Amino acid sequence: MSSTPKEITIIGGGIIGCCTAYFLTRHSSYSPEAHRITLLEASSSSAGGRTPDSITDPATLADPTTASKKNPSHEGIAGGASGKAGGLLALWAFPSNIVPLSFRLHDELAKEHDGDKRWGYRRCHASQVECRARLPSGFEGAKNVGGVESASSGAESGSKGLHKDHKKDNKALRKLGVPEDLDWLDTEEALGAYQGMGNPENTAQVHPELFTRSMAQLAEDRGVKIVTGARVTSINKTADGKGVESVTYVKDDKEESLPTTDCVIAAGPWTRRLLPEIPVTAARAHSVVIKTPRPVSAYALFTEIRLPTGFPTPTAANSRGTPAAQRPLRGAQIVEPEIYARPDGTAYACGPTDTVAELPLTTADVEVDAARCQDILYQVGGISDELGRDGQVLAKQACYLPQGGPWIGEVPDTKGLVVAAGHTCWGIQNAPATGKLVSEIILEGKAKSAKLGGCNPSLVL
Numbered sequence: 001m002s003s004t005p006k007e008i009t010i011i012g013g014g015i016i017g018c019c020t021a022y023f024l025t026r027h028s029s030y031s032p033e034a035h036r037i038t039l040l041e042a043s044s045s046s047a048g049g050r051t052p053d054s055i056t057d058p059a060t061l062a063d064p065t066t067a068s069k070k071n072p073s074h075e076g077i078a079g080g081a082s083g084k085a086g087g088l089l090a091l092w093a094f095p096s097n098i099v100p101l102s103f104r105l106h107d108e109l110a111k112e113h114d115g116d117k118r119w120g121y122r123r124c125h126a127s128q129v130e131c132r133a134r135l136p137s138g139f140e141g142a143k144n145v146g147g148v149e150s151a152s153s154g155a156e157s158g159s160k161g162l163h164k165d166h167k168k169d170n171k172a173l174r175k176l177g178v179p180e181d182l183d184w185l186d187t188e189e190a191l192g193a194y195q196g197m198g199n200p201e202n203t204a205q206v207h208p209e210l211f212t213r214s215m216a217q218l219a220e221d222r223g224v225k226i227v228t229g230a231r232v233t234s235i236n237k238t239a240d241g242k243g244v245e246s247v248t249y250v251k252d253d254k255e256e257s258l259p260t261t262d263c264v265i266a267a268g269p270w271t272r273r274l275l276p277e278i279p280v281t282a283a284r285a286h287s288v289v290i291k292t293p294r295p296v297s298a299y300a301l302f303t304e305i306r307l308p309t310g311f312p313t314p315t316a317a318n319s320r321g322t323p324a325a326q327r328p329l330r331g332a333q334i335v336e337p338e339i340y341a342r343p344d345g346t347a348y349a350c351g352p353t354d355t356v357a358e359l360p361l362t363t364a365d366v367e368v369d370a371a372r373c374q375d376i377l378y379q380v381g382g383i384s385d386e387l388g389r390d391g392q393v394l395a396k397q398a399c400y401l402p403q404g405g406p407w408i409g410e411v412p413d414t415k416g417l418v419v420a421a422g423h424t425c426w427g428i429q430n431a432p433a434t435g436k437l438v439s440e441i442i443l444e445g446k447a448k449s450a451k452l453g454g455c456n457p458s459l460v461l
């Protein structure tokens, strides 16, 4: 156990940095008198990566008396993927060496801090569905543009009546093995196949922005200093090059230096800009939040949606969205948006990654391509009136998915330099375990609660 006073600097105010701050303050050998912990977050606004007509605070949707409040001095926290992810947690996620610990910690955190009310924690189902989308309003005339689709011409003619005449037929859904409470996929024509993937025993969800914000607040309550608008430009080593001495950052155009004995790099997709030797890459992804006319049942749906001829053409992965993106398709196309029902009366849906816009300087500068958000809206609206015709779009957004890890552990050859980044599509699920393991590495000298295995850069790189 470490009794030596430490000056710990965490770089990054996403879910990984905030969970690290939280678990450091819960470690048995932490004391605010002995250890100083500072979290530096580059952005001073969490509004980046959302279109101007999006809501700015998702907490306003949940019960305002219990949901995690936005702390004005924390503006910038969760401004990236940690505020714009789906929020699915699963025992069947990866990597298997940290998933069980993290799934359990999510449950314990929710029990200890009223996570159900504060950040929308609940158990849920996860399923895979194969659907066929109906043409959106305004595109019905486009179905005869010609093309290769022929196999489902019967189904195509059945999809033209968009609204009232597409009543749910629960009997037909059950025939496919669809649970009765999954009653927000519109038509019997829409659904081709159903397969359960996870159930409330092994699957759960959080609202990622509210969860991250709560971790930041709970850490601050126990002595962590949170500084937003502070972009780290270098990590400075001791004269012998074997340890960390300080961190340099820019805030309000002024350069500042922070003495540091232990530095945690939790900069998500930006990690490589500070640590080129850690192979973390970044890919932009778009998502939308829709207020549904009634709260929809607790399912995360991994879809495979067949878009028929005449459907608005999805924006290509390698080109910017333009009005041309809405040209009618000349043949069928399969798309796979993910849909997550949330307990606050909304549903979240995300689309594929693209390769068009390079990672900008901060989360505040993330460019949103409205056409890609519209693609997702057309697609999910094509299989559910709740998400389409009857839903209200609350947010259109983009963020960068960190890929290549997760990397958790000491960076080779530099004492006190720890990386926690590259968490791929399971960073929300794996954040509590990451924070706990990093707290052990810093305050006990090694990870105790789980094996780092292939996540450990000292072993692998």
Ligand SMILES: Cc1cc2nc3c(=O)[nH]c(=O)nc-3n(C[C@H](O)[C@H](O)[C@H](O)COP(=O)(O)OP(=O)(O)OC[C@H]3O[C@@H](n4cnc5c(N)ncnc54)[C@H](O)[C@@H]3O)c2cc1C
Pocket (backbone or CB within 6 Å): 011, 012, 013, 014, 015, 016, 017, 040, 041, 042, 043, 076, 077, 078, 079, 080, 081, 082, 083, 084, 085, 086, 087, 088, 089, 230, 231, 232, 233, 266, 267, 268, 269, 270, 271, 274, 285, 286, 287, 350, 351, 362, 363, 399, 400, 401, 402, 420, 421, 422, 423, 424, 425, 426, 427, 428, 429, 430
């Ligand atoms: C569309 C989408 C859906 C997803 N859905 C899920 C899901 O359902 N379940 C799940 O488990 N995971 C999901 N994920 C993955 C998850 O969102 C990420 O793995 C996770 O948010 C990464 O957290 P992070 O803290 O490492 O990175 P980020 O959230 O990107 O945070 C990094 C922070 O570091 C800051 N920073 C960067 N450089 C500096 C610097 N030099 N100085 C100071 N600060 C800096 C940034 O400003 C940023 O705030 C999803 C991701 C995407 C894109």
